Amino acid sequence: ICIVQFTTKSSQCAYQNKIYKEKTQQDPREQAFNTPSQRVQFILGTEDDDLEHVPHDLFTEMDELSFRAGCATEWKETARWLKFEEDVEDGGERWSKPYVATLSLHSLFELRRCITNGTVLLDMRPIALRRFMVASGQLKEDLYNKVREAMLKKHHHQNERKLSNRIPLVRSIADIGKKHSDPFLLERNGEPSKVGVSREGSSVDFSKVDMNFMKKIPPGAEASNVLVGEVDFLEKPIIAFVRLSPAVLITGLTEVPVPTRFLFLLLGPHGNGPQYHEIGRSMATLMTDEIFHDVAYKAKDRTDLLSGIDEFLDQVTVLPPGEWDPTIRIEPPKNVPSQSKRKRPSQPNGTASPAGELEKEEEHSVHCSLVQCGFKKQARKLL
Amino acid sequence: ICIVQFTTKSSQCAYQNKIYKEKTQQDPREQAFNTPSQRVQFILGTEDDDLEHVPHDLFTEMDELSFRAGCATEWKETARWLKFEEDVEDGGERWSKPYVATLSLHSLFELRRCITNGTVLLDMRPIALRRFMVASGQLKEDLYNKVREAMLKKHHHQNERKLSNRIPLVRSIADIGKKHSDPFLLERNGEPSKVGVSREGSSVDFSKVDMNFMKKIPPGAEASNVLVGEVDFLEKPIIAFVRLSPAVLITGLTEVPVPTRFLFLLLGPHGNGPQYHEIGRSMATLMTDEIFHDVAYKAKDRTDLLSGIDEFLDQVTVLPPGEWDPTIRIEPPKNVPSQSKRKRPSQPNGTASPAGELEKEEEHSVHCSLVQCGFKKQARKLL
Numbered sequence: 001i002c003i004v005q006f007t008t009k010s011s012q013c014a015y016q017n018k019i020y021k022e023k024t025q026q027d028p029r030e031q032a033f034n035t036p037s038q039r040v041q042f043i044l045g046t047e048d049d050d051l052e053h054v055p056h057d058l059f060t061e062m063d064e065l066s067f068r069a070g071c072a073t074e075w076k077e078t079a080r081w082l083k084f085e086e087d088v089e090d091g092g093e094r095w096s097k098p099y100v101a102t103l104s105l106h107s108l109f110e111l112r113r114c115i116t117n118g119t120v121l122l123d124m125r126p127i128a129l130r131r132f133m134v135a136s137g138q139l140k141e142d143l144y145n146k147v148r149e150a151m152l153k154k155h156h157h158q159n160e161r162k163l164s165n166r167i168p169l170v171r172s173i174a175d176i177g178k179k180h181s182d183p184f185l186l187e188r189n190g191e192p193s194k195v196g197v198s199r200e201g202s203s204v205d206f207s208k209v210d211m212n213f214m215k216k217i218p219p220g221a222e223a224s225n226v227l228v229g230e231v232d233f234l235e236k237p238i239i240a241f242v243r244l245s246p247a248v249l250i251t252g253l254t255e256v257p258v259p260t261r262f263l264f265l266l267l268g269p270h271g272n273g274p275q276y277h278e279i280g281r282s283m284a285t286l287m288t289d290e291i292f293h294d295v296a297y298k299a300k301d302r303t304d305l306l307s308g309i310d311e312f313l314d315q316v317t318v319l320p321p322g323e324w325d326p327t328i329r330i331e332p333p334k335n336v337p338s339q340s341k342r343k344r345p346s347q348p349n350g351t352a353s354p355a356g357e358l359e360k361e362e363e364h365s366v367h368c369s370l371v372q373c374g375f376k377k378q379a380r381k382l383l
Numbered sequence: 384i385c386i387v388q389f390t391t392k393s394s395q396c397a398y399q400n401k402i403y404k405e406k407t408q409q410d411p412r413e414q415a416f417n418t419p420s421q422r423v424q425f426i427l428g429t430e431d432d433d434l435e436h437v438p439h440d441l442f443t444e445m446d447e448l449s450f451r452a453g454c455a456t457e458w459k460e461t462a463r464w465l466k467f468e469e470d471v472e473d474g475g476e477r478w479s480k481p482y483v484a485t486l487s488l489h490s491l492f493e494l495r496r497c498i499t500n501g502t503v504l505l506d507m508r509p510i511a512l513r514r515f516m517v518a519s520g521q522l523k524e525d526l527y528n529k530v531r532e533a534m535l536k537k538h539h540h541q542n543e544r545k546l547s548n549r550i551p552l553v554r555s556i557a558d559i560g561k562k563h564s565d566p567f568l569l570e571r572n573g574e575p576s577k578v579g580v581s582r583e584g585s586s587v588d589f590s591k592v593d594m595n596f597m598k599k600i601p602p603g604a605e606a607s608n609v610l611v612g613e614v615d616f617l618e619k620p621i622i623a624f625v626r627l628s629p630a631v632l633i634t635g636l637t638e639v640p641v642p643t644r645f646l647f648l649l650l651g652p653h654g655n656g657p658q659y660h661e662i663g664r665s666m667a668t669l670m671t672d673e674i675f676h677d678v679a680y681k682a683k684d685r686t687d688l689l690s691g692i693d694e695f696l697d698q699v700t701v702l703p704p705g706e707w708d709p710t711i712r713i714e715p716p717k718n719v720p721s722q723s724k725r726k727r728p729s730q731p732n733g734t735a736s737p738a739g740e741l742e743k744e745e746e747h748s749v750h751c752s753l754v755q756c757g758f759k760k761q762a763r764k765l766l
Contacts, residue, residue: 084706103701105488289705317709318486321698321725322673323467325716333708342704 036310037342040291043298043307044343052123052245055297056261057221060284061254063155064277065229065267075155075227077255079281081288082216084332088158095158099329101285105318107278111286112309114266114279118239120302125245139238146233147267157255159210214256222247223254224262224287224296228280230270237268237276241305243296262287262296286312290339315342419693423674424728426681426690435506435628438680439644440604443667444637446538447660448612448650458538458610460638462664464671465599467715471541478541482712484668488701490661494669495692497649497662501622503685508628522621529616530650540638542593597639605630606637607645607670607679611663613653620651620659624688626679645670645679669695673722698725 033039048054059082063075079087084098139147240263247259254260264283266276286292286309295308319326416422431437442465446458462470467481522530623646630642637643647666649659669675669692678691702709 100706101703103703105699105701106697108701285703285706289703291705312704314489315704316488317702317704317707318488318491319483319700319702319713320486320668320672321695321700322671322719322722323483323668323715324700324713325718325720326700327720328716330702330707330713332706333711335708336705337708339705 033307036307037314038345039304039307040295040311041343041345043300043304044291044294046298048298053298055294056247057218058224058261058287058293059217059221059254059256059258060224060226060287062226062228062280062284064227064273064280065150065153065231066156074153075229077155077157078277079284080255081284083288085281085285085288092158096329098332100332101281101288102319102326102328102330103282103285104278104326105316107275107282108309108313108316110275111279111282112306114237114239114283115241115302115305115309118241118266120305121240121242122299122301123245124242143233146231147238150229150231150267151227151265155252157208159213159255160208209256217256217258221258222261223256223258224264224284225253225260226264226280226284226287228266228276230273230276231267232270234267234269237266237272240265243299291342311342416690419690420697420725421728422687422690423678423694424726426683426687427674427677427726429681431681436681438677439630440601441607441644441670441676442600442604442637442639442641443607443609443670445609445611445663445667447610447656447663448533448536448614449539457536458612460538460540461660462667463638464667466671468664468668468671475541479712481715483715484664484671485702485709485711485713486665486668487661487709488699490658490665491692491696491699493658494662494665495689497620497622497666498624498685498688498692501624501649503688504623504625505682505684506628507625526616529614530621533612533614533650534610534648538635540591542596542638543591592639600639600641604641605644606639606641607647607667608636608643609647609663609667609670611649611659613656613659614650615653617650617652620649620655623648626682674725694725 033042060080061077062079064078066074066076076092077088079085080095081101082098085101086098087096088094089096242263242265244261244263247261249257249259264280264287266279268276287296289312292308292312295304295311299305299308416425443463444460445462447461449457449459459475460471462468463478464484465481468484469481470479471477472479625646625648627644627646630644632640632642647663647670649662651659670679672695675691675695678687678694682688682691
């Protein structure tokens with residue numbers, strides 16, 4: 001388990017300083033790689049005896065704290081991802097078609113900051129978060145109780161409204177099971193909660209599950225839960241990225257009964273809702289990315305995660321602000337280029353690899369990462 | 384005129400060091416602004432008595448050195464921009480429809496490096512480049528002669544092939560005028576070339592101009608010429624960003640008879656053609672951006688240009704690699720959001736501005752720039 005002190009940097013240069021320091025100091029693993037791409041390829045190549053680090057398919061759900069008369073009342077599912085993003089639309093009445101997640105580079109950089117400065121807990125046994133967050137200084141004990149209270153608000157899934165409209169009885173049954181909804185498994189005498197620990201757990205209330213959607217989720221899939229929200233008791237945001245080991249089925253948290261492996265939590269003061277929403281979308285989109293997804297399963301520390309973000313950034317396509325309206329939803333293309341080239345090291349120059357435009361293109365896209373300032377032969381030539 | 388020594392950094396951290404240094408050293412103008420956005424707004428607000436810094440509409444053309452049997456034979460127009468990108472297609476037979484320029488973030492960062500490390504000449508009188516490039520140490524005298532030779536290759540425009548196929552006579556006439564094609568106005572006894580200095584210059588061969596396209600170019604428009612290519616006599620790329628003052632009509636350089644204000648030159652060794660092509664597209668797309676375009680006209684130094692790039696980066700939309708095929712051309716949307724919000728400072732928090740979601744969204748997009756590590760109140764809260 002890796003616990004890192006949460007710190008607030010007010011310096012203008014915190015972000016660049018951070019990168020600068022990361023590249024020049026200490027960490028021997030960091031020194032061994034010229035580019036995030038190289039580091040990511042190394043991470044993906046690591047084999048663990050531990051089954052806990054074998055990547056599974058992921059279902060990602062984003063819930064946001066909603067407000068009624070200024071008070072947080074419940075978490076509402078606002079978006080979900082299998083491969084593409086789907087948003088809850090029309091005041092919760094229906095799901096959008098899946099679409100290509102158009103993110104802002106700005107939010108991606110904000111997310112990078114969150115991972116840089118927030119709490120990162122890898123392979124946390126599914127017991128209390130409290131001891132880590134309080135011990136690491138991110139939260140004072142009294143604030144933690146408020147965070148806990150916010151976390152324990154009921155999770156409302158888009159699907160529930162639909163079903164409960166049809167069969168009111170189901171809702172009452174669901175409500176009976178509500179006392180088991182303990183999303184962060186807050187400790188009970190230090191023992192892990194016994195509720196719904198396995199995917200086959202009998203406590204799953206299948207009447208609440210959209211079986212048509214459930215069919216699309218591959219067997220063995222795990223969940224990644226992105227929780228973002230505004231609260232009135234925090235002066236600055238708190239951030240946590242958590243990988244649970246083992247994954248655990250948390251009743252009521254996810255719309256489908258799959259065990260949760262990853263939790264991303266961002267709670268902060270009022271007034272920044274749209275910002276938190278975009279950061280949450282960025283996190284969820286990263287979790288959906290084939291390569292970052294594997295990095296998230298295999299990461300040993302925060303820096304591995306940051307390399308994963310940087311490698312992703314180095315591969316993105318950019319639309320200029322004056323040429324595109326970011327609110328337009330782009331339909332998923334029929335085919336998406338294979339991402340497998342991101343997994344393996346590119347051919348070194350001079351080997352007997354087939355020449356030609358394609359190869360050149362590939363070298364170009366794989367070789368160098370200027371985002372994170374590492375860059376290999378080709379990029380150096382450019383200087 | 385600002386001349387900066389071209390240096391080759393082999394250090395892994397050149398890029399980040401550069402940013403880091405830029406943020407912490409010397410330049411008082413740099414220190415005065417927290418974000419690239421603030422600096423850009425300051426630059427746009429400056430008024431010059433000098434008419435030379437009043438932004439004009441721009442036509443941008445990209446020409447690339449083409450090869451036959453390994454030798455550079457001529458510059459070929461490969462793309463052009465009024466608002467959206469159009470590419471020469473089908474081996475030069477026709478123009479693509481205008482489309483949204485999907486760039487790679489990678490190339491944009493490479494372009495940033497180019498502007499950071501290349502020669503930047505602002506308000507250069509249209510005389511020899513040689514004295515600057517040789518004096519600044521970017522090129523040795525003997526290499527410059529080769530660069531000069533490459534630069535003097537004929538420029539072939541997509542349109543010419545079409546017309547010359549139809550009227551072979553026109554081509555011969557064009558060839559007669561070829562001796563005037565001196566794209567970089569290489570000095571003749573230190574005197575500026577007298578050829579076609581005005582927009583109305585009589586040396587324009589209108590038989591070569593596509594009058595249908597010319598109609599789309601607003602009166603008073605100027606040209607920005609992006610020239611990229613592979614050559615066999617350079618071991619590392621040479622880069623120049625030049626703003627001419629006054630703008631000058633350079634016969635044969637641009638497909639339409641408008642005076643050239645900006646030149647971007649990137650010549651480098653073989654094997655990196657696709658990379659240079661993408662950097663050229665990034666440069667041309669920036670020149671097409673409403674805000675960067677104004678910054679380019681008003682910039683006082685290299686740092687102003689870099690702020691312009693960073694402000695642009697902070698506004699871009701990102702498509703994840705696994706969800707989009709970057710070779711797909713995106714049709715221009717019917718409406719593009721106004722970029723005017725990028726020109727004016729955002730409302731400080733706490734003023735009596737109308738509240739609501741829209742305002743919040745706008746604050747969010749204007750306030751903070753994490754790309755260049757500057758960030759204001761909202762972003763600070765996030766830490």
